[in-house]
Amino acid sequence: xxxxxxxxxxxxxxxxxxxxxxxxxxxxxxxxxxxxxxxxxxxxxxxxxxxxxxxxxxxxxxxxxxxxxxxxxxxxxxxxxxxxxxxxxxxxxxxxxxxxxxxxxxxxxxxxxxxxxxxxxxxxxxxxxxxxxxxxxxxxxxxxxxxxxxxxxxxxxxxxxxxxxxxxxxxxxxxxxxxxxxxxxxxxxxxxxxxxxxxxxxxxxxxxxxxxxxxxxxxxxxxxxxxxxxxxxxxxxxxxxxxxxxxxxxxxxxxxxxxxxxxxxxxxxxxxxxxxxxxxxxxxxxxxxxxxxxxxxxxxxxxxxxxxxxxxxxxxxxxxxxxxxxxxxxxxxxxxxxxxxxxxxxxxxxxxxxxxxxxxxxxxxxxxxxxxxxxxxxxxxxxxxxxxxxxxx
Amino acid sequence: xxxxxxxxxxxxxxxxxxxxxxxxxxxxxxxxxxxxxxxxxxxxxxxxxxxxxxxxxxxxxxxxxxxxxxxxxxxxxxxxxxxxxxxxxxxxxxxxxxxxxxxxxxxxxxxxxxxxxxxxxxxxxxxxxxxxxxxxxxxxxxxxxxxxxxx
Numbered sequence: 001x002x003x004x005x006x007x008x009x010x011x012x013x014x015x016x017x018x019x020x021x022x023x024x025x026x027x028x029x030x031x032x033x034x035x036x037x038x039x040x041x042x043x044x045x046x047x048x049x050x051x052x053x054x055x056x057x058x059x060x061x062x063x064x065x066x067x068x069x070x071x072x073x074x075x076x077x078x079x080x081x082x083x084x085x086x087x088x089x090x091x092x093x094x095x096x097x098x099x100x101x102x103x104x105x106x107x108x109x110x111x112x113x114x115x116x117x118x119x120x121x122x123x124x125x126x127x128x129x130x131x132x133x134x135x136x137x138x139x140x141x142x143x144x145x146x147x148x149x150x151x152x153x154x155x156x157x158x159x160x161x162x163x164x165x166x167x168x169x170x171x172x173x174x175x176x177x178x179x180x181x182x183x184x185x186x187x188x189x190x191x192x193x194x195x196x197x198x199x200x201x202x203x204x205x206x207x208x209x210x211x212x213x214x215x216x217x218x219x220x221x222x223x224x225x226x227x228x229x230x231x232x233x234x235x236x237x238x239x240x241x242x243x244x245x246x247x248x249x250x251x252x253x254x255x256x257x258x259x260x261x262x263x264x265x266x267x268x269x270x271x272x273x274x275x276x277x278x279x280x281x282x283x284x285x286x287x288x289x290x291x292x293x294x295x296x297x298x299x300x301x302x303x304x305x306x307x308x309x310x311x312x313x314x315x316x317x318x319x320x321x322x323x324x325x326x327x328x329x330x331x332x333x334x335x336x337x338x339x340x341x342x343x344x345x346x347x348x349x350x351x352x353x354x355x356x357x358x359x360x361x362x363x364x365x366x367x368x369x370x371x372x373x374x375x376x377x378x379x380x381x382x383x384x385x386x387x388x389x390x391x392x393x
Numbered sequence: 394x395x396x397x398x399x400x401x402x403x404x405x406x407x408x409x410x411x412x413x414x415x416x417x418x419x420x421x422x423x424x425x426x427x428x429x430x431x432x433x434x435x436x437x438x439x440x441x442x443x444x445x446x447x448x449x450x451x452x453x454x455x456x457x458x459x460x461x462x463x464x465x466x467x468x469x470x471x472x473x474x475x476x477x478x479x480x481x482x483x484x485x486x487x488x489x490x491x492x493x494x495x496x497x498x499x500x501x502x503x504x505x506x507x508x509x510x511x512x513x514x515x516x517x518x519x520x521x522x523x524x525x526x527x528x529x530x531x532x533x534x535x536x537x538x539x540x541x542x543x544x
Contacts, residue, residue, distance in 0.1 A: 143422060144448060144506040147414035147535060150492040151482045158476035159494055166474070166519045210492075211477035260494055260506055261447070265474050 004248055004280045006386075007393045009098035011244040012108070012231040013042025014356040019191040019224030019344055022118045027065035027225070031114045032073050034225035042229040043240040044108055049229070050079045051106030055093040055113050055348075057083025062347060064114035065225075080105040088251035088273060089378025090348030091386055095249045097230040107232050113349040114225035145260060154218055154297060156259045157379060158210040161299035163265035165212060168314035170302070172212060176203035177320040178298035178334075179216040179341050185328055186338025188364040193220045194342040217298040222344030226353050236392050244359045245393030247372075250277025250385040257381040266314070267303050270376060270383040274307035277385050285309040288387075289370040290358050291332055292351035295339040300379040305334075308374060308385070328365040336365045348377030359390040411530045412486040418533075421449040424463040429527030429534025435463035436497065445500040468525035469541060470495040473504055477514040491517050495538050511539030 015037030017030040039046060052067045067083040070076075080100045088095055090113060097109035142151075150156060164170050180200055186192035198216070206215045236243035252272035255262045262268060278284070285308055293304035302316035310332055311319040320326050326334035337343050337354040344350065355373035357363040376385040387393075418426050421437070428435040437449035441458035445466075452459050475493035491514050494504040509517050511526075523538035 143417065143419070145492075147416050148492050148506050148508050149412065149478060149483060149486045149490055150476075150506060152480075154480075155476055155478055155492055158478075159474040159492070162476060163474040163519065208477070208479045211479065213476075260504055261502075263502070265494070 001280075005102035006095070006098040006246045006249045008102035008233055009230050009246045010233050010236050010239070010392065011228050011246065011356055011388070012235055012239045013038040013040070013044065013229035013241070014353050015041050015227055016191065016353055017225040019193070019222055019346070020118065021193050021220070021222055021344075023223040024119050025116075025223065027063050027114045027116045028069045028073055030116070030223065030225040031065040031070050031112055031227070034114070034227035035070060035074065035110055035112060038227035038229050039110065041241055042108070042231065043238060044229065046074050046076065049076055049108050049110050051097065051100055051109030052076065052078060052081045052083075053093045053097040053100070053109050053111045053230075054083040055087065055090045056085030062345070063116035070110070070112065078106075080109070088249070088253075088384030089382045091249075091352065091375065091377045091384040092251070094228070094230060094352065094386065095251060095384060098246050098249065101230060101232050108235070109230045110227060111230055112225060112227040113347050115221075115345060115347055116223045117221035117345060118223040141258060152210065153379070154210040154213055157297045157299055158213045160265055160268065160303070161212050164299065164302070164314075167266055168317065170317035172204060173200060174317035174321045175212070175217060175298050175302070176200050177323045177326070178295055178301045179203055181320070181323045181326050182295060182335050182339035182341040182343070184323075185336050185365055186342035189338045189343055190364075191224075191344075192338040192342055193222050193344040213297060213299070216341065219296045219340035219345045220342070222346070224344060224346055226346050226349035228352060228356065233392055241362075242360050243391055244356050245389040245391055247283060247387040247389050247393035248277050248281035250274055250280075252276035253381060253383075255381070259380045262381065267307060268300075268379055268383065269381045270304050270307040270378070270385070273383045273385050274304070274309070274376065277387060278309070281387055283372060283387060287372050288332070288374050290336060290355070290367045290373045291334050291376075292336070292355045292373060293334065293376045294348060294351065294378055295335060295341050296345065296379060298341065301335070301339075303379070304376040308376060328367070333365075333367045336363060336367065351375045351377060355388050359388055411528055413483060414530055414533070414535060416530070416533050416535070421451060425449060426533040426535065428463065429536060432527065433465045434468040434525045434536055436466050436499070436503065437461055438464040445497070445503055447497075447503040447505070466497060466499050470497045470505070470523055470538070471501070472509070472517060472519055472521040472523060473501075474519055475509065475517050477517070489514050493517065493538065495523055505536065507536060507538045509538050511543050516540070
């Protein structure tokens, strides 16, 4: 196997703005805060940045800010800029930055995702919360969902969770283990939205949103911005905080690009993006020290665990039940920042930030000897993942 | 005092209110939302290879023929999965309601999104046999499903 081009890239800086349920600040204000912190964290200045990459770019869901707004705000001089939603999930922005660096289009790319959903910046008439609520009206990929009141990703993902329960015997207690684990970890995260202790009984008692998904299966809207600096590996020795290597990216979408017509109702496109990531590396699931896996809805994390091979198909329920395997001191420390369920819906980038902190050894709940981390983000037909290492890959 | 009418001969009451559905028909999907005018469900079918296609589009994804058209189906299928929605996302679209993906008998790989009516939400289960019926909603005939044989 020729060395995958993404290994030319490292993550040299990572930072977040203030994060809260509601900050009542503009998306670009939060973005500038995160960007300047990340650039400083990387030991660079604004003048060193020659690329910007973001998800989802202009007009995207959950508010935020565009690459052009940040470009203008800090008056970067760029060799490359990209921002688009039709990519390998939220992490697609990071994937493209790594490849732009490998191609020599840029040397230091500022990558960000900003959300102002908590303040309601992205809410629109007729829109639901999450996914396609604000997208494309009735003529887009949701044209046979919205007319039936299935306007939220909660509805669509509930259908997959139900089918997974039907085929494999997955239980609500097992789904709840994802939420309880996230809440336990969030207690150590000063920026987390929800930190009050939660038990599995609390989970089972809360109201249903879209059966079998209850309120605690759904992540919490918030305001905040996450930024990372992706640099050429040649900069690695000069990074003040230590380089995080990009070992492999996962981008495949082999099934139909649809929430309702995908070929298998017990998994989603992470089946494909995860498989394509493992095809690009000598590392295996057994090498992974921590997993930061999307939990916009708790069932998505189960799907990611199976897709990445941390357990067999259908076995994610028993794998997470009781929480011992996935605890911060368990076999596979999972979502150690509190996930989106308790840490806030930073739309994939909270997981990326945490993976960088774990590999540097500076996380709030550090995983001992953390050398390899996997990040998986997204659900439905929009997913992507990446394998990161302490030091160069 | 209103005129008393014989049982079974009441003046026509107002039709039951229907939920706001935000249907946007496209050049390809328009037939789907009008098909129920004669109580028949139609699905796009390839005129060359005969495969059923959903959502309807501009080309057969199997043989790439562009000779496509709506054709009647029996209108029966099986609940592949479903959710009981408990939250009012859209003003006037009142929970609880069942959103299901119905695997069509003619090709179970085709799943029609729909509400299941005519039974309690708690009665719906994966594998349940269902049949189409139509809701008149403005200019549209919205395909819905109910348990088979309940009509």
